[in-house]
Amino acid sequence: MxxxxxxxxxxxxxxxxxxxxxxxxxxxxxxxxxxxxxxxxxxxxxxxxxxxxxxxxxxxxxxxxxxxxxxxxxTTKPGRGRKQVFDQGQDEARVREVVQKERQRLAGAKVILEKELNKQFSLKTLKRFLKSLDPKINIV
Incomplete structure (x- = not known):
């Protein structure tokens, strides 16, 4: 020992x-x-x-x-864990605009955003981001 x-x-x-x-x-x-x-x-x-x-x-x-x-x-140092897919400062306006145009079809908005932003993400990630922008939004 x-x-x-x-x-x-x-x-x-x-x-x-x-x-x-x-x-x-x-x-x-x-x-x-x-x-x-x-x-x-x-x-x-x-x-x-x-x-x-x-x-x-x-x-x-x-x-x-x-x-x-x-x-x-x-203390846990900042920068640990997985990085966010969306940046509220940079991506918020474009995400809101595309979702507004495709409000009946969120999957369609996802496809458009993936091409425009050159990022890969799930539909669930997009929903979480929208919820973080406005907690009152009811996304099913």
Whole structure:
């Protein structure tokens, strides 16, 4: 068995992590705060991974992030995940115009928009985008 990697926390750091664990905006951030608190108790990465249901490698990765950046290292960085197909600023006007012309046939609007915007997307994606523009729209 290897050496247990622990982290020493000051009282201020413990308070900040406790607050993040109890009041953090996202579930992921709260779990990461809990992870650091558990590691500061001298638990192994394997024990922590079982408690918070996270891969052991991820536990060590978030511990590295905390050690290098502090509590800011536990937040999810912007730009993660799949990029949006439509840009509200650029595509909104054209999408509204084409959908208005093809309002009885959304599939037809989709075909036109795919050609004009040179993007591939599903009918469901188009519906979600329209819904994001105006939540009152009732799209079936």
């Amino acid at each position: 290897g050496k247990i990697r622990t982290i020493e926390l000051t009282i201020e750091q413990q308070k900040a992590l406790q607050e993040g664990y109890q009041l953090g905006k996202t579930h992921a951030f709260r779990r990461r705060c809990q992870l650091i608190l558990l590691k500061s108790e001298g638990r192994t990465s394997k024990e922590v991974s079982c408690i918070i249901k996270m891969n052991e490698i991820s536990v060590n990765k978030w511990l590295d992030g905390y050690e290098s950046e502090g509590i800011e290292g536990l």
